Amino acid sequence: MRDIVLFCFILGLLPLVLKRPFIGVLMFTxxxxxxxxxxxxxxxxxxxxxxxxxxxxLIGIVISKEKMRFPPTTCVLVLGALCLWMTLTTFFGLEPDRAWAEWNRVMKTMTLFVIIICCVNTKKEIQQFAAIVALSIGFFGIKGGIFTVLTAGNSHVYGPEGSYISDNNALALALLMALPIIWYLWLESRQKFIKMALLALVILASISVVGSYSRGAILGGAAIGLFLVIKSKHRFSTGLILLLIIPICAAIMPAQWFDRMHSIDNYSADTSALGRINAWGFAVNVANSHILGGGFDCFTNRQFFVFAPDPHNQHAAHSIYFQVLGEHGYVGLSLFLLFMFLAWRTGTRVIKHCKGRPEDEWASNLAAMCQVSMIGFAVGGAFLTMAYYDLFYDVVALLVLLEKLLLSPKSIARTSNLTTQSELQEG
Known part of the structure; x- marks a missing residue:
């Protein structure tokens, strides 16, 4: 029955995509x-x-009469340079078959990023895209939160099988990144029922993160909570809600959950932590030996016997930073970090532009929450192999779209003209 409903829903909407590619953006996101x-x-x-x-x-983009605008910002251009560098490293990858298979998947993500920043052009479209991003992940917050409550926290929360977020740690990071965008929807909502539903979603998603038993997510959650208060224009109410969520989560979870969280400060006795450190050492050794790195998906048993400090303890990268370092070398890591920095600066420019403009407060709030989401990715991702996860690039796309809408030369000129006309009328 689910299959039939899904086929009918998606295939039924495809004709609309030809006329309006933006619908396609929402669908594939x-x-x-x-x-x-x-x-x-x-x-x-x-x-x-x-x-x-x-x-x-793509067909709709070609035949549609809607205007598409590609924003050639520094952030976008650096991502393009990173894609070119990753393509070069793939040609010389240590595991060619695996490298090209992963290159194909990653480049699909980058292609979607380009389509998004070209097809989304208005305030309404940006807000709808933000809602799809938040609620697509938020669904698992509802599902996982209810599951955690019903099982009294005795079972781990996992994502859908066969997906990028099937692992409990990956799902926890996705939920952490989605929470600030959900919070933005709560801030912007004016209907009491929707506002209460979004607040319930925030609580359930937080419980779901805790129910994942992910230690990295707890660190990421602490960072997100701190920056959520710092970035919020309603610091008191935000802090109060966060303080209420903490005891709710703590009351649900059993003793075994607290035992696992306490193991964070005892990494020397944790085989998982030692395996991650070994994988990080592998990444450093590969980058030191090959200026191009090892290419995509080089963290294999065969390569561990050559480059790892402990060749018998093979692990995935377990860090977005060491993942990029091992796969694409120091140049690749530098471009990746520069891209993250420029994305953050994009949000800062949007917030600065909106200061003193009540009509643009929505954009300032969204940019701030995207930055908080990036903090979750930067901290939680330090312990996960998710450098190319779609959600991160969707969040950056939101920042690029805000800059395109508010800070492009045409937008600034239009705003200046409106301001001048208003001053003349007042005079």
Missing amino acids: WVSLMNPHRLTYGAAYAFPFEAIIVGVT
Whole structure:
């Protein structure tokens, strides 16, 4: 039954995508983040919905009369340079077959990023895109939060099987990154029922993060909580809600959860932590030996016997930073960090531009929450192999879109003209 509903829903909307590519953007963002096909049990489970939606969206871009604007910002250009560098490293990858398979997946993510920043052009579209991003992940916050409460926290929360967030740690990071965007929706909502529903979603998603048993997520959650208060214009109410969520989560979780969290400060006795440190040493050794790094997906048993401090303790990178370092060398890591820095600066410019402009407060709030989401990725991602996760690039796309809408030369000129006309009328 689920398969039939999903087929009818997606295929039924495709004709609209040809006329309005923005609908395609919402659809493939929803499919890539929520993975609704992975919640089915029949033909839809492995059906290439995303590829079909993207293909129809590209056709729509060509034949549609809607204007597309590519914003050639420094942030976007640096991402382009990173993609070119990653392509070069793939040609010389230590594991060629695995490297090209992962290159194909990563470049699809980057292609979607470009389509998004070209097709989304108005305030309403940006807000709708933000809602899809937040609620696609928020669905698992509801599901996982309820599951954690019903099981009294005795079972781990996992994402949909066969997806990028099937692992409990990956799902926890995704929820952490989505929480600030959900909070933005709560800030902007004016209807009492929707506001209460979004607040319930924040609470359930927080419980779901705790129920994942992810230690990295707890560190990321602490960082997000701090920056959420700092970035919020309603610091008292934000801090109060966060303080109420903490005891709720603590009351639900059993003693075994606290035992696992306490193991953070005893890494020398934790085989998982030692494995991560070994993987980080592997990444450093590969980068020191090869200026191009090892290429995508080089963290294999065969390569560990050559480069790892302990060749018998093979692990995934377990860090976005060491993942990029091992796969693309110091140049790749520098470009990746520069991209993150420029994305943050984009948010700062938007916030600065909106200061003293009540009509643009929505954009300031969204930019601030995107920055908080980036903090979650930067901190939580330090312990996870998720450098190319779609959600992070969707969050950066939101910042680029805000800059395109508010800070492009045409937008600034239009704002200046309106300000001048208003002054003349007042005079």
